[in-house]
Amino acid sequence: xxxxxxxxxxxxxxxxxxxxxxxxxxxxxxxxxxxxxxxxxxxxxxxxxxxxxxxxxxxxxxxxxxxxxxxxxxxxxxxxxxxxxxxxxxxxxxxxxxxxxxxxxxxxxxxxxxxxxxxxxxxxxxxxxxxxxxxxxxxxxxxxxxxxxxxxxxxxxxxxxxxxxxxxxxxxxxxxxxxxxxxxxxxxxxxxxxxxxxxxxxxxxxxxxxxxxxxxxxxxxxxxxxxxxxxxxxxxxxxxxxxxxxxxxxxxxxxxxxxxxxxxxxxxxxxxxxxxxxxxxxxxxxxxxxxxxxxxxxxxxxxxxxxxxxxxxxxxxx
Ligand code: TXA
Ligand code: MG
Numbered sequence: 001x002x003x004x005x006x007x008x009x010x011x012x013x014x015x016x017x018x019x020x021x022x023x024x025x026x027x028x029x030x031x032x033x034x035x036x037x038x039x040x041x042x043x044x045x046x047x048x049x050x051x052x053x054x055x056x057x058x059x060x061x062x063x064x065x066x067x068x069x070x071x072x073x074x075x076x077x078x079x080x081x082x083x084x085x086x087x088x089x090x091x092x093x094x095x096x097x098x099x100x101x102x103x104x105x106x107x108x109x110x111x112x113x114x115x116x117x118x119x120x121x122x123x124x125x126x127x128x129x130x131x132x133x134x135x136x137x138x139x140x141x142x143x144x145x146x147x148x149x150x151x152x153x154x155x156x157x158x159x160x161x162x163x164x165x166x167x168x169x170x171x172x173x174x175x176x177x178x179x180x181x182x183x184x185x186x187x188x189x190x191x192x193x194x195x196x197x198x199x200x201x202x203x204x205x206x207x208x209x210x211x212x213x214x215x216x217x218x219x220x221x222x223x224x225x226x227x228x229x230x231x232x233x234x235x236x237x238x239x240x241x242x243x244x245x246x247x248x249x250x251x252x253x254x255x256x257x258x259x260x261x262x263x264x265x266x267x268x269x270x271x272x273x274x275x276x277x278x279x280x281x282x283x284x285x286x287x288x289x290x291x292x293x294x295x296x297x298x299x300x301x302x303x304x305x306x307x308x309x310x311x312x313x314x315x316x317x318x
Contacts, residue, residue, distance in 0.1 A: 001160050004152035004168035007124040011167060016131035018165050019044075024051060026141040026155045027128050028169030029120035031091045031177050031195055032148040033155050034063065034138030035163060036128070042105040042275035045137055046302065049107075050271055051162035054144040055304045057274075059110040060137040061093050061178065062117045065129040070094075070117045073102050073135060079205075080183050086204055089121035091174055091195025095182040106278035108137040111309075114184045124169035140177065141166075150175045182211060229313050230285040234292045236307075236314035244290030248280060248310075250297045259289050270302040277306055281313070 005011045007028070015025045022044040025036045035051060037044035039062050049057060064070045067084045074096035076084065084094060093116040098109065109115050117135075120126065129136060140148040142158040149155045152168035179194035181201065189211040190198065202208055232246075240255060241247050247258035251268035262280035264273035284292050294310045297303045 001156055002163050002166055004156055004166040007127075007167040007169045009127070012124065012127045012131050015128055015165050015167055016133075019128075019132050019134075019136065022047070023164035024048060024162070025128070026149075026152070026159070026163050026166040027125055027136075027138070028122055028152070028167065028172060029063075029125045029138075030122045030172060030174045031120070032150055032172055032175065033141040033152065033166075034061075034120075034125075034136075035141035035155075035159070036063070036136040036138040038132075039063075039108050039135035039137035040103045040105055042107050042279070043271060045105045045107045046271045046274035048137065048139065049274060049305055050302050051159055052139060052142070052144050053301075056308050057107065057110045057305050058139070059112055059116060060108050060139050061180075062104060062108065062115050063125065063129060063136045063138055064117055064119055065126060066119050069129075069135065070096075070119070072099070073104055074098055074115050074117055077183075079188075083181070083183065083201075083204055084119070087196055087200075088119040089126065090119070091121070091176075091178040092201075093118040093178045093180045095180065095184050095191070097184055104135060104137070105275075106282070107275060111278040111281070114182075116180055118178055122169065122173075124167055128167065148177060230281055230292055231287075232285050232289060232291050234281075234294055234310070234313045236294050236310045237296045238293035239295070241293045242291070245293045246284040246286075246289040246291075248284060248292055248294040250295050253295065255293075255295070258293070260284060260286075264297065264306070268298075270297065270300075270306070273297055273306055274302045277309065 037048045141155045150172040177194045179196040180192040182189040187209045188205045189209045241258045246260040250264045
C-alpha cells in the first residue's frame with residue numbers, strides 16, 4: 001500500500017516529477033482528494049481509469065492554476081471568464097469547448113469536444129499545479145463505487161498500490177465535490193450540485209437550467225449529453241471486414257481486406273489500447289470508407305470500458 005507523504009515542498013516537487021513520468025499522484029483539494037495524472041499524456045490518463053476500475057470512461061475534471069491556464073485549453077468566452085473570476089479558485093468546474101490546439105488527451109475528456117475545468121482552492125493543489133506547470137486530470141481518488149476520499153488515509157485504503165504517490169495535505173475543508181456548470185451552450189446548465197451553491201451561481205448568471213452528469217442520477221430525462229460518436233457507422237464485435245470498411249483492431253489477428261487499419265495495441269496491452277482509442281476512432285472516421293469495423297477487446301480491466309465505448313458508438317443513432 002502506498003503510504004501518504006506529508007506535502008512538503010520537496011514532496012511536491014517529487015510529485016510533479018512523478019506526473020512528468022506519467023505516474024499517478026493523489027493530492028488534496030478543498031473538495032475531495034484527486035487521483036492526478038498529466039492531462040496531456042494519454043497513457044497516464046488510461047492508468048487513472050485502470051486504477052479506478054471504472055467499467056466506463058467518464059470524462060475527468062481538468063485542474064489548472066488559474067483562468068489564464070484554463071484559457072490555453074478551452075475557449076474562455078466573456079461569460080466563462082466572469083464566472084471563473086468570481087468563483088476561482090474554488091469548487092466550481094466549468095464545461096467549455098476545447099480549443100483546436102488543446103493539448104489535453106482525448107481520453108481525459110472521454111472523446112467529448114468539451115472539457116470540465118477548475119482551479120482548486122487548496123495550497124497543496126496549487127503548489128503542485130505550479131511545480132508541474134501543466135494541466136492535471138483528476139477524478140476523485142477512490143475506486144469506482146466507493147465513497148469519495150476526504151483524507152489521505154482514505155486514498156491509501158481505497159487505491160492501495162494503484163497510486164504511485166499520495167500527498168497528504170490533511171482533511172479536505174469542504175468534503176463534497178465541485179459543482180459542475182455547463183457553459184458550452186447558450187443556457188447555463190448545472191450538471192452536478194456541489195461546493196458552490198445554486199443561489200451563488202444564480203446571482204451571477206440569472207435563472208439556471210439543470211442537466212445531468214455521467215455520475216449523477218437522472219434529474220431531467222433526455223438531457224444526457226451524447227458522447228463522441230464517429231460520423232461513419234461503427235460495427236462493434238466485428239470478426240471480419242465488409243466492403244469499404246476500415247478496421248479498428250486489437251492484438252494479433254487474421255482479419256484481412258480492410259481499406260485501412262489502426263491497431264489499438266498490437267501486443268495486446270489494454271492500457272495502451274485505452275490510450276489509443278479515441279485518437280484511432282478519429283483517424284478512421286473518414287468519408288472514403290463506408291464504415292468502421294471494430295474488434296472486441298478482452299472484457300477485463302480497462303477492456304470493459306473500451307468495449308462499452310465501442311458498443312455505445314455502434315448503438316443505433318437517433
Ligand atoms: O471536486 C471535484 O470535482 C473532484 C476533485 C478531485 O476536483 N473531482 C471529481 O471528479 O469529482 P470525478 O471524475 O469524480 O467527476 C467528474 C465528472 C464526470 O463524471 C462527468 O460527470 C463530469 O465531471 N464531466 C467531466 N467532463 C465533462 C464534460 N466535458 N461535460 C460534461 N460533464 C463532464
Ligand atoms: Mg467521483
